[in-house]
Amino acid sequence: MSEALLELRDLSGGYPPVSVFRGVSMSVGEQESVGLFGPNGHGKTTLLKTVAGLIDPWEGDVVFQGRRLNAEGKMRPRISRNFNYDLFQKRRIRAATVVEAGVIYVMQGNLLFPEMTVEEVLGVAPLAAKGRSGVREMRERVHHLFPRLQERRFSKIRYLSGGERQMVSIAVGLLALPKLLILDEPTLGLSPKLRLELMQAVRQIRESRVPLIIVDQNIEFLSGLVDRLLLFDHGAITREIDAASMPSHDEAMAMMFGESH
Numbered sequence: 001m002s003e004a005l006l007e008l009r010d011l012s013g014g015y016p017p018v019s020v021f022r023g024v025s026m027s028v029g030e031q032e033s034v035g036l037f038g039p040n041g042h043g044k045t046t047l048l049k050t051v052a053g054l055i056d057p058w059e060g061d062v063v064f065q066g067r068r069l070n071a072e073g074k075m076r077p078r079i080s081r082n083f084n085y086d087l088f089q090k091r092r093i094r095a096a097t098v099v100e101a102g103v104i105y106v107m108q109g110n111l112l113f114p115e116m117t118v119e120e121v122l123g124v125a126p127l128a129a130k131g132r133s134g135v136r137e138m139r140e141r142v143h144h145l146f147p148r149l150q151e152r153r154f155s156k157i158r159y160l161s162g163g164e165r166q167m168v169s170i171a172v173g174l175l176a177l178p179k180l181l182i183l184d185e186p187t188l189g190l191s192p193k194l195r196l197e198l199m200q201a202v203r204q205i206r207e208s209r210v211p212l213i214i215v216d217q218n219i220e221f222l223s224g225l226v227d228r229l230l231l232f233d234h235g236a237i238t239r240e241i242d243a244a245s246m247p248s249h250d251e252a253m254a255m256m257f258g259e260s261h
């Protein structure tokens with residue numbers, strides 16, 4: 001396997017006091033693409049939000065290019081009696097640190113500013129790249145990937161369809177010049193036509209060798225895209241499957257729930 005770009009070491013987390021995932025160890029190599037597949041509500045998004053620095057890990061490490069991005073040690077129980085104790089809590093991982101390291105997480109759902117235009121949003125996105133070179137080339141690539149955004153560049157985000165907003169979100173992620181791009185269910189809830197368009201764009205991103213972690217409910221889509229598939233069940237990685245032996249949707253479900261799913 002190629003050298004590890006991202007390594008998660010025995011990572012646990014959740015929404016205190018509720019534990020969502022436990023003892024997750026995985027790695028993503030340079031130029032590798034890894035898929036996460038598992039039932040809804042079992043903690044994939046929570047794991048990715050922890051890697052992205054949006055919520056604190058309870059235990060374990062997030063290591064990127066050999067550097068630990070989280071504070072060392074376990075999360076300590078909260079002892080503050082302040083109502084807004086979150087404001088005073090010292091963060092164990094910071095989203096800004098993760099972004100500066102080059103890990104870009106494209107979240108599920110629409111989190112864009114509704115009153116900004118497509119052009120304005122795409123204009124500010126490269127700020128996250130912190131002066132790394134290659135923004136101009138990436139702009140061209142984004143235009144090529146999503147010609148529809150060029151047509152809609154003067155439209156406010158609020159007037160875009162769900163699929164177009166998803167395209168903007170991925171474009172923002174790319175314009176941050178990711179060293180690792182994390183896509184959380186990029187085709188969720190889209191019409192079949194837009195879904196296909198977006199799937200093709202993600203395939204092209206993959207072909208350009210951007211390392212990816214991608215979560216999707218469509219295993220056929222993931223199979224054509226990833227070097228390894230991780231089955232994620234009840235907050236833990238239960239199985240790792242390499243590209244040569246990708247299962248069908250039914251086979252993957254049987255691996256997780258037995259033949260009677």
Ligand SMILES: Nc1ncnc2c1ncn2[C@@H]1O[C@H](COP(=O)(O)OP(=O)(O)OP(=O)(O)O)[C@@H](O)[C@H]1O
Nearest residue numbers: 015018020038039040041042043044045046047108
């Ligand atoms: N902000 C939150 N506060 C408390 N619990 C939450 C929060 N967000 C999610 N959860 C809970 O954490 C658990 C894991 O949810 P998560 O979204 O990580 O799962 P998932 O595998 O990504 O599923 P999906 O594909 O539906 O997003 C669920 O039980 C969910 O209800």
